[in-house]
Amino acid sequence: MKTLQKNETKVINAAIIIVIVFASLVPTGLPITVSEATTKMYQGLSGLKPGDVVWFSFDQVFVVLPEVKASIQAVLQHLFMIQGIKILITSAYADGPAIYEGMISVTNKYGKVYGTDYVFLGYVVGNEMSIANLAKDIKTACPVDNYGTPLSQLPMMNNVNSASDIARYVTITLGPQFYWYIRQVVAPYKIPMYTISVGYFLSEIMPFFASGQLGGYIVGLKGGAEYETLIGTKGLASRGADAMSLVYGLLMVTIVAVNINYWRKPRGGK
Amino acid sequence: MSDILKRKEIPIVITAFVGIVVILSYFVTFDPLQSTANTITSWGAIIVASMLFIGLINLCQVHLNRIMKREKGVWPFSAWLLVAMFGTIIIGLWAGVPWGGTNDSWVFIYTYINTSISQTIFSLFGFYVISATIHALKARNLESGIFLISSFIIFFWAMPVGTYIWAGFSPLGDWVMNVLTAGAYRGILLGISLGLISFGIRVIAGIERGYLRRGD
Amino acid sequence: MDAFTIGVGTTVAALFTLMIYSILFKENVLYRFAESTAIAVAVGYGVVTTLKSLRTSTYIPLTNGNMLVLIPLFLGVLTYLTFIKKYAWLSLWPIGFLTGVGLGLSVRGAIQAQLIEQIDATILPLTGSSTDLFNNIIIFISTIAVLYYFLFTINFKNPTVNSVSEGVRKFARYFIMVGLGVGFSGASLSWIVDVIVRIQFLLFEWLHL
Numbered sequence: 001m002k003t004l005q006k007n008e009t010k011v012i013n014a015a016i017i018i019v020i021v022f023a024s025l026v027p028t029g030l031p032i033t034v035s036e037a038t039t040k041m042y043q044g045l046s047g048l049k050p051g052d053v054v055w056f057s058f059d060q061v062f063v064v065l066p067e068v069k070a071s072i073q074a075v076l077q078h079l080f081m082i083q084g085i086k087i088l089i090t091s092a093y094a095d096g097p098a099i100y101e102g103m104i105s106v107t108n109k110y111g112k113v114y115g116t117d118y119v120f121l122g123y124v125v126g127n128e129m130s131i132a133n134l135a136k137d138i139k140t141a142c143p144v145d146n147y148g149t150p151l152s153q154l155p156m157m158n159n160v161n162s163a164s165d166i167a168r169y170v171t172i173t174l175g176p177q178f179y180w181y182i183r184q185v186v187a188p189y190k191i192p193m194y195t196i197s198v199g200y201f202l203s204e205i206m207p208f209f210a211s212g213q214l215g216g217y218i219v220g221l222k223g224g225a226e227y228e229t230l231i232g233t234k235g236l237a238s239r240g241a242d243a244m245s246l247v248y249g250l251l252m253v254t255i256v257a258v259n260i261n262y263w264r265k266p267r268g269g270k
Numbered sequence: 271m272s273d274i275l276k277r278k279e280i281p282i283v284i285t286a287f288v289g290i291v292v293i294l295s296y297f298v299t300f301d302p303l304q305s306t307a308n309t310i311t312s313w314g315a316i317i318v319a320s321m322l323f324i325g326l327i328n329l330c331q332v333h334l335n336r337i338m339k340r341e342k343g344v345w346p347f348s349a350w351l352l353v354a355m356f357g358t359i360i361i362g363l364w365a366g367v368p369w370g371g372t373n374d375s376w377v378f379i380y381t382y383i384n385t386s387i388s389q390t391i392f393s394l395f396g397f398y399v400i401s402a403t404i405h406a407l408k409a410r411n412l413e414s415g416i417f418l419i420s421s422f423i424i425f426f427w428a429m430p431v432g433t434y435i436w437a438g439f440s441p442l443g444d445w446v447m448n449v450l451t452a453g454a455y456r457g458i459l460l461g462i463s464l465g466l467i468s469f470g471i472r473v474i475a476g477i478e479r480g481y482l483r484r485g486d
Numbered sequence: 487m488d489a490f491t492i493g494v495g496t497t498v499a500a501l502f503t504l505m506i507y508s509i510l511f512k513e514n515v516l517y518r519f520a521e522s523t524a525i526a527v528a529v530g531y532g533v534v535t536t537l538k539s540l541r542t543s544t545y546i547p548l549t550n551g552n553m554l555v556l557i558p559l560f561l562g563v564l565t566y567l568t569f570i571k572k573y574a575w576l577s578l579w580p581i582g583f584l585t586g587v588g589l590g591l592s593v594r595g596a597i598q599a600q601l602i603e604q605i606d607a608t609i610l611p612l613t614g615s616s617t618d619l620f621n622n623i624i625i626f627i628s629t630i631a632v633l634y635y636f637l638f639t640i641n642f643k644n645p646t647v648n649s650v651s652e653g654v655r656k657f658a659r660y661f662i663m664v665g666l667g668v669g670f671s672g673a674s675l676s677w678i679v680d681v682i683v684r685i686q687f688l689l690f691e692w693l694h695l
Contacts, residue, residue: 007394007403010510010511012397012400012401012404013397013401013510013511016397016400016681016683018398020681020682020686021689023378024685024686024689024690025689025695028431030430030431030434031430031434032430032489033430033433033437033440033498033518035427035440035443035444036444036448037444037448043534062380062384062385062388063388063389063391063392064392064676064680065385065389066389066393066679066680066683066684067676067679067683069679069683094531094532094535094536095380095531095535097535098377098380098381098384098385101372101377102381114508116583122370122538122539122542123407123538123539124315124527124539124542125315125318125319125536125539125540126314126315126318126319127318127649128591128592129311129312129314129315129318129587129588129591130315132591133308133311133312133315134313136308136311140308140312141312142542142543143546143550144370144542146370147370148369149371150369151380152544152674160519166608177555179592179596179599179600182493182595182599182600183591183592183594183595183596183598183600184591184595185601186599187595187599187603188296188598194282194366198676199672199673199674199675199676199677199679200669200672200673200676200677201422201672202447202668202669202672202675203665203666203668203669203672204455204459204669206447206448206451206452206455206456206665206668207452207455207456207459207604207607209448210448210449210452210456210605210607210625211603211604211606212455212606213599213603213607219428219672219675220676220679221675221679221682221683222428222429222675222676223578225430227464239686239690240428240431240679240682240683240686241429243682243686244428244429244430244675244678244679244682245429245430245431245432246431247682248425248428248429248432248678249429249431250504251400251403251404251425251674251678252285252422252425254404255404255407255418257401257505258404258405258407258408259407259408259409259418260479262408262409262410263409271601275575276575278577278578280579280582281578281579281581281582282638283584284579284583285580285582285585285586285589286585286586287584287586288582288587288590289585289586289587289589289590289593290584290590291590292586292587292590292591292594293572293590293593293594293687296567296594296595296598302629306622309554310587311587311591312543312558313555313557313558313561313583313587314553314558314583314587314588314626315543316540316543316544316558316559316562317558317561317562317565317580317583317584318562318584319536319540319543319544319558319564320535320540320544320558320561320562320567321541321562322532322533322536322540323533323566324565324566324568325529325532326529326533327566327569328491329525331569331625338552339591345579347519347521347522347586348522350519350522350523350526351523351525351526352524352526354522354523354526354530355525355526355529355530356524356530357526357530358527358529358530358531358534359530359533359534362530362531362533362535367534367535367537367538368534368537368538369519369538369541370538374487374491377487378487378491378495379525379527379531380531381495381499381595382495382496382498382499383498383499383502383523384527384529384531385499386498386499386500386502386538387502387503387506387520387521387523387524388524388528389680389683389684390502390503390506390684391506391521392680393677393681393683393684394506394507394509394510394678395677395680396678396679396680397510397681397683399673399674399677399678400674400677400678403670412660413616413659413660413663414663415658416663416664416667417664417666417667417670418497418667419665419667419672420663420664420665420667420668420671421667421668421670421674422671423624424667424668424671424672424675425671425674425675427524428671428675433557436587446650446664446668447620447668449621449624449625450624450628450664450665450668450676450693451664451665451668451669452625452662452663453624453625453626453627453629453632454628454632454658454661454662454664454665455665456604456607456608456625456628456629456632457628457629457630457631457632457633457634457635457636457658457661458632458636458662458665459600459604460600460604460605460633461632461633461636462600463596463597463600463604463636464601464637466592466593466600467596467597467601469589470589470590470592470593471593472611473584473589474589474590475586479581481566481581481585482578482581482582484636
């Protein structure tokens with residue numbers, strides 16, 4: 001017992017790994033319940049009409065990709081499914097282009113043509129400034145696409161000049177850069193925004209969802225599993241959902257046990 | 271003349287002018303003001319891009335220092351770091367990335383090395399957070415009890431087995447987030463926004479000068 | 487990339503993953519090697535991709551005849567003088583410029599997006615279904631109480647007023663605890679998922695289980 005207490009951290013780490021391995025190898029396949037926010041996001045994007053332009057702000061970094069990769073793929077796949085819409089993809093982070101290249105071949109299974117149906121501008125440096133510049137005048141902020149082709153040579157960009165030409169704004173929220181989108185795009189141009197958020201920023205986006213500035217959101221792996229359910233596919237997220245249940249379940253049981261132990265002892269936990 | 275140029279008032283005036291133009295352009299419809307603000311924000315992005323080597327120079331300074339001093343147990347890793355960093359840059363330039371190009375070596379580096387290591391380092395926090403959660407989530411009083419209960423509701427909301435046990439966890443979790451959390455964080459957000467605006471005004475007015483301490 | 491390269495890459499990624507996870511049990515040389523590699527590759531990658539963006543924002547406009555971009559380029563070069571003590575004062579000019587732009591953008595956006603629209607969203611109708619009415623009242627009261635908690639830390643001389651003030655602050659703390667609980671569990675969700683995905687990478691993509 002004393003050895004266990006002395007090596008408590010190592011025991012917990014080993015237990016986590018064992019539980020995840022077990023849950024991954026023995027999936028339960030429980031159904032996914034779709035939340036209100038995910039439904040609103042799905043409905044908001046499904047309501048796009050032919051000719052509408054979606055601006056997908058592909059602001060992603062490698063470090064948090066595991067949590068949101070499935071969600072991004074599901075949303076991107078959904079956008080490619082919708083007939084007749086155009087997709088403008090940009091990135092305010094250096095990692096964005098590499099992540100985009102890894103995803104595009106997996107998600108573009110519906111015959112969309114680059115240059116006509118979707119365009120990728122690549123990394124536009126400047127953080128909040130780059131978002132503001134792109135919203136104001138896309139062709140001045142970024143005169144060529146990720147591959148060096150002038151935007152004037154891409155048919156899709158003929159009628160897309162600023163955020164005023166955008167019907168929906170889809171973003172990826174990793175942290176405080178969420179406020180860039182709200183301040184520089186949503187507030188001035190009144191475009192409906194939907195976001196794929198990481199779990200640790202969830203509570204901060206709540207006021208914006210409640211106020212309607214954010215039309216809908218999906219959170220991490222759970223959100224990805226929900227979105228996959230809505231678009232009728234089974235991808236990366238569903239694989240991780242079972243392991244989530246077991247790890248959280250173990251965590252909660254341990255917390256309850258610790259609390260029972262705490263309250264059993266004389267007041268003050270001594 | 272150089273004494274005049276060295277005065278701190280010059281960058282303060284630059285900050286004030288630029289800040290006022292950018293703010294006013296949002297609220298005042300006046301074409302010369304709008305175009306000046308647009309030029310200023312596009313110049314800002316170019317300045318940020320031009321600074322790309324600052325981090326590189328700083329990193330080289332730190333690690334070259336360690337190598338030259340032969341710091342025990344550290345200098346071999348610093349040497350490897352510099353070799354790997356310049357190797358990555360050379361491969362990227364050879365692949366033609368600044369000109370929109372790519373090749374298999376570049377893809378290999380960011381897919382199998384950059385991605386895997388950075389994600390794994392980040393995931394280490396998961397282990398520490400789980401250990402911390404077990405110790406932190408103790409219902410010592412009413413407030414920590416509320417903290418514990420709201421955490422549990424979200425845990426049940428998030429995991430498939432939670433909504434399988436009781437379907438009500440989904441709407442309950444939605445309500446806790448969209449009503450209770452929204453109200454609480456809106457209050458925090460309003461306070462932060464007022465703080466941000468007053469801080470911005472203080473910097474633009476030259477009262478806050480912390481960003482100028484570099485020149486000391 | 488061919489299948490062999492993908493296989494080699496997956497193995498390299500798996501080995502780096504195991505090297506990093508070895509720190510969970512003991513500090514060792516393999517972890518430090520992997521950590522140094524991470525920093526090196528991340529910085530190298532960032533430099534190359536930023537060069538691309540710099541080329542797009544400066545070289546292309548210059549070749550199109552826009553000479554004005556030389557001004558911000560010059561200001562950007564001035565920032566490097568921070569390394570030379572004698573001329574470090576010159577680096578304050580572009581820093582001042584960037585500070586002005588950054589603050590200007592965030593302040594003007596915050597006034598509308600984070601202040602006015604959020605206040606507007608707090609003034610909710612007292613009509614509608616009983617559920618909507620209940621929710622609207624909760625949102626209104628909690629917003630005001632939490633704002634009061636953070637903005638007003640005055641001890642009133644009148645004991646009645648002071649006790650009401652303390653009551654509001656205590657009430658606000660309960661809502662803050664709910665919000666922090668949601669935030670904490672959200673953060674836990676993030677970190678735990680990162681671990682799950684990395685381990686599943688080892689199981690499914692490397693070991694093909």
